[in-house]
Amino acid sequence: MSAATTEYWPKGFPRELHVPKTSLYYNLEVATGRYPDKPAIVFYDTVLTYSELSEQVELLAGYLQKVCGVKPGDRVALYSQNCPQFVIGYYAVLRAQGVVVPVNPMNLGEELRYCVTDSGARVALAAQELFSNAEPLLFAGDLDHLIVHAYSDFIKEDTDLNLPAAVQEPRVQHSGAGIVLWTDALAQSHEPMEFSGCSEDLAVIGYTSGTTGNPKGCVHSHFTVMASIESSKIWRGGSSAQTALAIAPLFHFLGMQGGMNSPLLTGATSVLMQRWDRDVALTLIERYGVNVWSAPPSMIVDFFSNPALAGRDVSSLTRLMGGGAAMPEAISKKLRDEFGISYNEAYGLSETAAFILGNPIERGKRQCLGIPSFNVDARIIDPATLKELSQGETGEIVLHGNQVMLRYWNNPEATEKTFIELDGNRFLRTGDLGYIDDEGYFFMVDRLKRMINASGFKVWPAEVESIMYGHPHIQEACVIGAPDPKRGETARALVVLKVGAPENLSEADIIAWCRENMAVYKVPTSVHIVDALPKSGTGKIMWRKLQDEAFEESAANV
Template sequence: MIFESPHPPITVPEESFSDYLLGSLGDRRDKAAFIEGPTGRRVTYGELRDQAAAAARCLAARGLERGGVVAICSPNVPEYATAFHATAMAGGCSTTLNPLNTEDELVKQVNDSGARWYITIPPLLDTARSVAGRTSIEEIIVFGEADGATAFADVIAAGMGSDASEPMGVEDPREDLLTLPYSSGTTGLSKGVMLTHRNVVANIEQISSVGLVEPDDVVMAVVPFFHIYGMVVVMSGALRAGATVVTMPRFDLVAFLETIQRDRATCLYLVPPIVLALAKHPVVDNYDLSSVKWIMSGAAPLGEEAAVACQERIGCRVFQGYGMTEASPVTHLCFGENVAADKISTVGPTIPSTEMLIVDLESGEPLGPGEEGEVWLRGPQVMKGYLGNPEATAETVDAGGWLHSGDVAVADEDGYMTIVDRAKELIKYKGYQVAPAELEDLLLSHPSVADVAVIPMPDEEAGEIPKACVVRAGDVSEEALLEYVAERVAPQKKVRVVEFLDEIPKSASGKILRRVLVERERAARSRAG
């Protein structure tokens, strides 16, 4: 059976992303769109739109054409949104980079995306220069000022000139790419997810119709904008509502609590580790969080115990959502005053104009309420495909338009979904995707590693941590392998535990039997406690 959304269907506006969010400001022109958390600096809606349009004209004059790619590598600052909209207004596409990625990881994404401009912050300039030297980057632009790089303020100023011409802009919202985030999909290495203007506009319209954010709300932006959750749900969803977004460049619990108290934040979009901190850390009691109306947790499953503890301590409802980068990202939301308490561990039903199937893992046959199977999804927010990878696209989105999520779930009679497992191999560390295949390739490059399988290991704070099951080819310690990986990957990808085995279980075709290793890990933890 197809699980339909309980919400009325939407009509997707046939507009570009920036026209949809900033085309008509009305009485919002002088209202704060962004507040910079650490400094209190404000950027109004009018300044955001005017500066983005000016930067778009300058980028177009520098050669950014329809389909051209701009890489943005920055923590959350108000200018992030300005640069993102400027690229979109010029008809270009943003690929968003994790500032914590290693140089090799950044180079790989920049080369794969074909980016020609690189926008960053002064403290990351040395890395940006190194990346530019190994890629097709033609110009480095910084938020602020730094020797040897173009100041973003100068880009805006150049576009403000009377002789600046209008850029090409967006021709077809259904086909033109807005953003190119990278995702490992259901397995394997990271791939560019092609999201069109229509994909993202549809998703913002879908989540807005559920009624999360209101014009008077103050939304905390601690989820990074380079992540699809931060980019679409937090940054863009709040702008659509006409709310104010408070940016935090990194998560620090005390600074986070101080900012909520200072700016009277009403809406908190979080990930499970932060929800857990709000539920358990003693310092929380030192701050007035009475302004908070609700907390929405996403990017990874949130346990019922942590959700209830946070809800009782903060005094507001805690909800969950679900989605994938390949779905722009939201497909499910559990939200509303009338949501029953026993639904707190669910991610809710599908959002408007989104269909769901729960299918048998073996046969692919549709299942009904109460039956566990893989989640398939269909709606206007589903990606155009993976960049330059038609095979992976076909494996993920079938001919019927169904996006195969790789997640195993069960839906109740009301269509409220609970994630119970993952058919896909990805590890979710604090909401970040970690692909086992990438870590396995890296470990196999070590001369003392003969074979390896990386699996998720449960962790209360992080959700899951990567564990490497290693067959040695020589004398090597756990500490040496942990250090070997840590030197070569971003922090969230570090292997945290190594176990040495005599062999890795594999199928007749040579495929790693991860479920065998995962069940073995569960059994060992059960015996231990």
């Protein structure tokens, strides 16, 4: 740790943190013993207490062991959007001493098949609207058991909330060889075997988005996942008094940790939403006094752009946290000036079970990844020579810490490429470019593979996007590289305008504004105003998809 970082280390915090040597399942046991009647989950006005949650976890774990034959170390796929069954299923797999394989619910048949067959999962828990994607895997012999749940089983009839269509769907009576309804599985009342797991057992295999080929499975133990949430809890002041809004998808580590594992670690309450709806989120924040929310910047931007906020009470919100992309300065200023909220930015990856770098609560910086948290060694290296770079120089971020994954599942070649040794320690290569400022804070520049080379000038899309968010009428922006016959590559911007933007605002007007606010070589040579930008299941703008489409379009026109 550099001297500069030492100077701004949070007051009263130890430099080294002792990570609990217990399983994630033990966190639920402890919280249930302490707060049996306290709401663990609120799902569209339906409350599930800690004792009710634990009871259902036990019943499902018993079914997994006694009927499905799940043994210690066996992988179980969890294919669902946010709902109580996701939390129950996740902890039931851990209670059965299995390994959770959360699968993106946006994945279709072949994408699901890849995650199932690559991980070796023989059992899957799936939401009923995804049944048609999962059922063929039974017929093909890729799965032996499929347990199907309906979101509506946890919905009160008298809720006044605007429910997503999938949440309103009544339970469908799916049947067939290897297929069982969730409610029927629990009704069999199987008791699980005695738990004998430990912190070093495998807990989760989280698959990456697969932007450079097939997705890779990030292998985490109970210990590595615990290291991340225990560090985040201390760093951000987590406690049982908090109520967290869980909108970020639970299959992804941002949502999994911030919306599920962290609240259960402290005995807090998690307010779950199956999918994003800013109006429903507003009502839930008011109704349940939500004070903590982990979300990607795109979600925060959308929420605080809602005209319905006027006259509503969101004063309970005290801690907004997130990562995955830099929060635009214009939005940070709005949060600070209009709502008195400071967005606490942090940095993590699926490979680090989320939290690993963080801004100190008392001294955070905007558009900043923060400083290395407990037990973490973070450095900037030259991606070609692997030599460590000096303060202020841009290079690849590499990380060493307790929360770093063990390996990629069934992929020794990718594992070997991703880890390097520095001073006797194993470091993860992130593929993210950044630098360290004179106070020891880390800043992201962009993804290593996202840089645009325009006539020899390096253009970092994230920097251009950040500036464009300062435009008074731009709600979202995505800058991509596009082929250019003269420059080789050029920057192209796709923007979504705010509600109420002038109807005559043209793409040329936006380019002219850019020329006044950034160096000429960074100015997008074309701007496209669109109704919406494509987003991944985690709420990130899918820049690679847009960039690939731009290059395909160019090739077709040659």
